[in-house]
Amino acid sequence: MGGVEVEAMSDIDWIRISRICAGYGGDLKREKVGETDLRVPLDNDTWLVKFLRPCKYYPKSAYELIKRYYAFKIKHANVYDGLLPSREKNIFQQDILTVQPNRDQFGRRILVIELGKKWKHKKCSLDEVFKGCVLFLEAAMLEPATQVAGAIVIFDMDGLSLQQTWQFTPQFAKRIVDWLQDAVPLRIKNIHIVNEPYIFNVVFALFKPFLREKLRGRIIFHGTNRESLHQHISPECLPECYGGTLNLPRIEGPQWLELLILSDKEYEAINSYGYKKKEKK
Known part of the structure; x- marks a missing residue:
């Protein structure tokens, strides 16, 4: 599969995804019940699809990936804090x-x-x-x-x-x-x-x-x-x-x-999501 074919496939895929992301977003919201410390934009298709695609669009798998992704960021906050x-x-x-x-x-x-x-x-x-x-x-x-x-x-x-x-x-x-x-x-x-x-x-x-x-x-x-x-x-x-x-x-x-x-603002947006940091006592 060449680059041009991938570009075309991703465009077709995006049309399909834009139609079904609302449903997946609902599924992910149900998965998220009880995760009050996790702030993520489940209504944002562009954000949502980057987790759905590697998980072959399985909501439960995608949500597990989301949790691991943000848990890793918290665990290694010395690397990720303010990363621009x-x-x-x-x-x-x-x-x-x-x-x-x-x-x-x-x-x-x-x-x-x-x-x-x-x-x-x-x-x-x-x-x-x-x-x-x-x-x-x-x-x-x-x-x-x-x-x-x-x-x-x-x-x-x-x-x-x-x-x-x-x-x-x-x-x-x-x-x-x-x-x-x-x-x-x-x-x-x-x-x-x-x-x-x-x-x-x-x-x-x-x-x-x-x-x-x-x-x-x-x-x-x-x-x-x-x-x-x-x-x-x-x-x-x-x-x-x-x-x-x-x-x-x-x-x-x-x-x-x-x-x-030039994309510093986009990285700031990326950094704004995730688990809330626990306050040090």
Whole structure:
């Protein structure tokens, strides 16, 4: 399924959804009975559909996802409180995160994370990297085509050093895995690890205990084998550095920052929903 087909399908899907969201909204309101601490806009179709699509429109499953999504935000309030592009300039200025301007052959968004030689770990923490990923995926969740087709992630670990591996902790690994498995209302279809040195095994060992079978099966290691990568992502959708033929300029981190800052108000709206914070006694 190509990008154009996904766009068309998402448009048709949206017409169908706009007709039935009222019914689902009613179902979700019934699911929400008793959850007085959770503030969410169940009458907003645009908001509602981003939880319904990944759950194949089952109201109960969608509501469970909503609760997990907002519970995760409360649990990790140190990351999510006041999270806005304008407050996270450093991660974008480091230019180790980007979303490609194109989609893959299945219409999926492509997020690239470079945590090897480009990552200056003394200038940019893993928490900042995580915040940048959250900002990107929150934006992707609003795209109908991405809600339908999902996204893929490329981790480029070229040049990963021993000092960098020490930045990873079991606590950080668990947070990432919990987020991906339980709290992201978006289909993450595959995670591709490329250019990983042998020392990356030390990092991955931290994540393995928390991975369930479904996500573990979606993590694919390629090393420097571009033919292996191309079995999953068409060379036409990849830049030259990954053996591809894509002739579109890379969108640099500072460019993404300029674009995302324009949506600060939208992120403020996103941050306004969720569980009420318990007052400290």
